[in-house]
Amino acid sequence: MPRALPVTFDVRVDLDLGSFLLRRRTAVAVDPADLLPAADPWSRRGLTALDADLADRGYLPTVELRAALARLAPLRLAELGGALLGRIDHLLGTDREHTPLFRRFPDAVPEVAQLNHSRRMRAFLRSQPHQPCARCGRRGAEVGIGLLAPCAHLLCPDCLDAQDGPPHCPSCGTALAVRPFLFGGRRKAVREQAPPRKGDKEPREPRGSVLRPLRLLNEDETTAALAELTGLLTRRTALNPQDRDDLAALLAHAPADLAALLPAEIPVRETKALALAELLRREGGSALPVLAERLTTATDVLRLLWAHSGAEPDLLPATARRLRLRNLPRPLRRGLLGVLDALPAASLAEDLRRHREPWLRVGELLHPFEHARRFPSAAAAFALLRGTDLDAATADPGLAEPPAPLRVERVRGRRRLAHTGFAARVESLLAVGDAPGALAELAHRPGELVRRLHHLLRVHEIMEPGAPPPAGLSAALARALPAVGPGPLLGAYGRLRGPRTAGERRLYFPRGLVSLAYGREDHGTVVPAALSAPVVAAIEAELLRRSAATLPVRPEVALLDEALTGMAVPFAERSASRALVSVPRGSTLPLPPGDRLRLFLHWVQPDHQRVDLDLSVALYDAGWNSRGRCDYTRLTFGRRAAVHSGDYVSAPPPKGASEFVDLDFAALEAAGARYAVMVVFSYNDVPFDRLPEAFTGFAGLDGTRPGGSPLSARAVRQRMDLTGDARVSVPLIVDLAERRFTWTDLNTTATSGYHSVARHGDTIAALCGDVLDHFAPDRRATLWDVACARAAHATGEVLVRGLDGTVRRWRREPAEPVGGFAERLRLRHAPDGPPVTGPLPELLAGRRAFLALLDADLPVPPGLHGELYRLHPGPLDAAPDALRRLAAGDLVATLAPAP
Template identity: 90%
Template sequence: MPRAVPVKFDVRVDLDLGSFLLRRRTAVAVDPAELLPAADPWSLRGLTALDADLAARGYLPTVELRSALARLAPLRLAELGGALLGRLDHLLGTDREHTPLFRRFPDAVPEVAQLHHSRRMRTFLRSQPHQPCARCGRRGAEVGIGLLAPCAHLLCPECLEAQDGPPHCPSCGVVLAAHPFLFGGKRKAVREQAPPRKGQPDRAERQGAVLRPLRLLEQDELSAALAELTGLLTRRTALNPQDRDDLAALLAHAPADLAARLPAEIPVRETKAVALAELLRREGESALPVLAERLTTATDVLRLLWAYAGAEPDLLPGTARQLRLRRLSRPLRRGLLGVLEGLPAAALAEDLRRHREPWLRVGELLHPFEYRRQFPSAAAAFALLRGTDLDTASPEFAEPPAPLRVVQVDGRRRLAHTGFASRVESLLAVGDTSGALAELAHRPGELVRRLHHLLRVHEIMEPGTPPPAELSAVLSRALPAVGPGPLLGAYGRLRGPRSRGERRLYFPRGLVALAYGREDHGTVVPARSSAPVVAAIEAELLRRSAATLPVRPEVALLDEALTGMSVPFAERSAARALVSVPRGSKLPLPPGERLRLFLHWMQPHHQRVDLDLSVALYDDDWGHRGTCDYTQLVYGRRAAVHSGDYVSAPPPKGASEFVDLDLAALRAAGARYAVMIVFSYNDVPFDRLPEAFTGFAGIDEDEGGARRGPLSARAVRQRMDLTGDAKVSVPLIVDLAERRFTWTDLNTTATSGYHSVARHRDTIAALSSDVLDHFAPDRRATLWDVASARAAHATDQVLVRGLDGTVLRWRREPAEPVGEFAERLRLRHAPDGPPVTDPLPELLSGRRAFLTLLEADLPVPPGVHGELYRLHPGPLDAAPDALRRLTAADLVATLAPAP
């Protein structure tokens, strides 16, 4: 028998189900068939090495996982451990080589970039004095080439004297100093002193002190993957890009009987289109019966064809021209036209006109006029869309189906139809709120989206009067059918205080998260008009919170920090991130006095790409206080330090930039806000890069003070991919006074290249100010609103952990209505008695619980079961599957209307 060897881990990335389950469940699958009867001695030695590698990344295997790994053969443990480390590095962004331009960053960074440039040029000129003049090209010691002050470019004295006007550098145009030469002239270079090395932060403030648990997957990989697939398909809120990638991968690897595994209802239409497109690829025309059953609108058909062509089924403007649709067989064309024919003529015509350009492309595939006798309604809808001249068309269109009609346009007969949106806009334009309300009553979602507009028009037409009498009755019938997104959006919009001329922020629909702000000088909706509507929405949210509870929990634990977390919205344009933070959320900064921002990118082989990590500093009134970027590497007394500017990132290593922020020093220097920005200096969109990501981390150091490198895996707090047709990204805004940051995940418009803080600082200040106002808790629905409503209905006993760690208890009185209890809890009024002194694990032990936490930093209470939402991982993640994990989208989805 050959002698066993110690385990050696080969770190690599293996994008398979293991990576998927590690990211979504923080769990590792071990095949029971591979387990030995007892722990292998050599595997135990290798497991010790794996423990150390995992701890360096901020993770700790649970007892169950470690016991299973110890029973693997040494070579199998080496293979699984290497893959695990590679997956973790990929998630954290530390699987790339991060080398700052200044190798001993932050200590070796000069005070300003110009000093570094001057030092390099002086050294170069001393060692190689025969350099050419930038203007005349002469060279040689007798010419007397010198370095200009202050730019350090090369020029000879004769060219300097020959200039007209004020002396300036011919290379950059800067006006020269009174003594025009830094080196080579009369002025001597000033000796530069290295900055003092800062003291090391206290160990208690370092990140990574609490290791995140890795647990053993309680079921096999395939069963777990199918459970995740079902969860994604049945989710009642839109999927973010990461979830969409997961859905596509799971569908591609699903078993052959995919049609039988699809749930009875797929609520989100884009999700349904992706699933049906995969079914169509597999089964072709055989899938037509399933398609005919599940495609209920014309837009469903359009989304299906988009997904079938490999595109996102969002139907965003401008994508139709770029997409190459797949050809369809004749039976498939007839089947899809049959689906369109079975729809009401009015809805069919309106859906086609809503997405005119995509349907014109699809019409080239379906050939509806070839089947005009078999499918006359579908053919008439396309004739309306194309503006077909009826005088030259076939006689089938002479009698179009109602409500289509024939009109004369420029002396020619064409089909016409007045759509729903046109009717509503016409009624609101003339101030007929009752008529508009009657139309909107047929479409509850559109009614809720237009509530603010409707109330504003009513206030213009009848100032000082209450809302229309019929509004209450219409809302009582409509609200139960509205999705949680529009409902929470209207709730946040109407409940907050408003003023004339206030700034409003708009987020156009698209794959890139752009935001536009403007002043709103329209009529303000008074509280007397909005309050009844807000009360009706709150009552509906409470009703749904009670209706979606499968089993009543015994206790609920809420985190007060959730008051700063916005409910997810515009998830389709959210960036893929290590931690899924809803856009606009305001969260505490990591412990410690310093924060490290990072950026990594890799350019294509054929194109140079220069990304720049920058920080813009502003005061309380958004006046610009300073900048830390490639033009100024050090701000203040090293309050902000840049690692140096890379102007290219050739593969395979790419390039990385960092900025260290000393929070106390920045505040002392008069800065209130620090805005993190990533610029594409030479105007290359992020989506053209093979890889680009950014994020932030704590400052992690060894006990002896030796640094672990510029980016420590266990110190990484957030990692976000840079994607989309954008060139300026604003990931976050740091409030230095409150020691909190707002996760923005936004982009600004940019053209013509050469982007920098100096060029965009006013735009960034306006955007940042608008973002903080727009996402203020009193103006937006928050996860605290959702969690407190659910907890009030879930149980009569609710524990709330405050921002200072104090735990208070709320109990519902026997005669207290649930609505009043929920309102008291949401506002955190009148807790029951003094702060709770018993440890939380003891209060939760053996009980069914509903937990919503910012940090999963509690030990696992024995026997706890129920539901858990947490933003950041922690020891509580080691809980078994009996404590079901929720995402922010899952919390919002609990408010979905009953099917």
């Protein structure tokens, strides 16, 4: 179990910092107070069993971590090792089936563990030779990774030859035999052959076959937790559910002086609400000065009250209907009314009307008319919201003369406050075709201008077909774009740059607790390219400007992965599911290596309620015509092209139930299927959020499943929690022809139960077709666009690793504009010279770099520092702290406007 936090922390909720740091940093913390002066012999021998168990789960402890673990006492090693394995199993979703291999570890006979580890690692290296060296991180058949004799740890011959003194294992210190390798360790014949010719392609090892380095945390858990807390608070993009859970737990563990820890700016308003709610819970009314300083809009106050009442501060209608607001003491009510009263009357009235139902409930809590004379603007805004009869309230001087721009109108013989809001004015102007008038209104609000660019240009094209952009649009954009967040900016960029046709289907994602999508045909006027091109060019120039402004030091080299062209920019993160790998919705990625895939589903039903979940696969041809299914009604499809493990109709606690479907890609194609859609149904219509535990995912089938388990921890590639008030989930779409999958993470509407592919097949086909069209790379902004904008400012060179593993180089000429270079890089036009033939680590060694990769499958180059974005873990994760890790949201946040 994790050690207790220092006394400076106020622990109020259960936070397993070990699991937290394993998930976010792939690192393990070892308390220096537990370390012995030297390695314990019994712990060294017990570590062999831990090595084997970690390899079964796809992890390889680095030399530094192993050296620290060897200095633990045997009982402490058993405690830490058991907790580490349990955390990994829980992270991968295999803890429900896990049974320890060594029940008495580490007290069992160590020779038995050594024999088991040696056999397991030999079989592992024989079937998957592209493993990293535990010391230098290099990998590949040409490196000659081998198993050392007698300890069976992974090492390359170069690291063995570089040792001083008698040969020994750098991981455990064991003296090596005369023949130092049990298996492998010899240079392959490729080293003795002629050097490769220019232009020869170096094959890229399949993704997922490499052990993930498990690092030693180079700081104490408290410091790491505070660093993560600061990073989450200062992130400029919305947090996904997993990050929000982490933030809430870290805030609850923060030191007593929480106000001093809060950064000067918390960019995301929902994040700010969570932090201020924790501060309010701790300090009560004494937190009012901090609240008054940081609450800058009425909606900020509303989010704070929501978070203070234990709800997500997203202000969704479904949450509002169920939420019971927490009562506030009188001084705090007066303080919040004072915050509202200090806001401009026009913005206060608009913010209250934007969230009418929640504010009506908050009005019952704040009692604004009790202090109408002291806070007249707040009282007038609530009177406008409620439609208060002023004739009945004339005795209150606070409502007699409302602040401008509120005005008094007589409605049905009664005097009431009135105000025409910003949104109503813009909509009325666009409805009558007054694009210049709408532009004049929108110019005062940069975010709204960017969000409505497509609508504005469409109205302009209707009223003046073939005319140039509206007068003043260029100047308005020049003023507005520097102040707009990266989300609206990238959304408008993707919407306007792609080709559009009349009658095309559009996909809509309404705000909600679950991720729903609706498609419909759009018969509106198409915005011609000549009209949208200047706007797209202005947005591209702004993205390039921001990329340069947010670089503290320009990198000397950039390495990009062409596979990022299929990675969509994150959006609607608030409704994203918690997943093992945080893939943005709509991204298209390669399937795990091999010709087969295993889909899995596990759930546990509540006490005294039966829940029947069903894992199903719907099969379609290239035109989205049904080709069949594999579900509880049809356990096999074709000649065992898809095989279902069997239907469980209940999942009683504590073990629950699991279902599997195996897909054979070649056999499915032979049967006429192009797309295989994974679907999870709640047959008896119980929402997913009522289940104690429910998750789904997929795993590769490489023929290595220890102990005959149907789900190997090392084979798991993705795990996703089933959450929300939904009954039908569509996690992914498999393209059998391209050997790629699209991560959808969507739900469809469903009622009355008895759900199956036969009932929802047409709806699923329409949804999936719309998703693939909607997220086409030329119609949406991608992480490739963001990475190219950042890499274009590299002072040296940009290396691009293609889908086939070929590496090409782009250099910016001295007289070439940054915009032209970025465009050439984004379109992958005119590379400089032939493909790069040298090893990438040598090209990156000792340089400041910006890396944006799909897989961190490179060994750690010595002296590398800079920034790294990667989707899948790999040997590069063992890099020192000088290589700053970026999540997808962090990469997008580099395009945030200057504060």
